[in-house]
Amino acid sequence: MTTKLIGIKQFRQNVTNLWKEARTKKIRYIVLFHSKPVFEVNPISEEDIMMERLAADVAKAREEYKRGEYYTEEETFKKLGL
Secondary structure, three states, rough: OOEEEEEEHHHOOOOHHHHHHHHHHHHHHHEEEEEEEEEEEEEOOHHHHHHHHHHHHHHHHHHHOOOOOOOOOOHHHHOOOO
């Protein structure tokens, strides 16, 4: 991934083009204010999105398990007709 430094004024004026370019060309932008970095813009891949969703699903499942909201193996087999 390529990293580019840009000023906040340039970022504001070109935000639409910059995020599209970041996504298509895999460029990370570090935005500067008075020559100091204030934030960065990173492209997010489909894999990153899927991993975030998976992490949320696992966290939810763990909470449900702690509350006793789960099926035993026997109950699962019965529901599946096995």
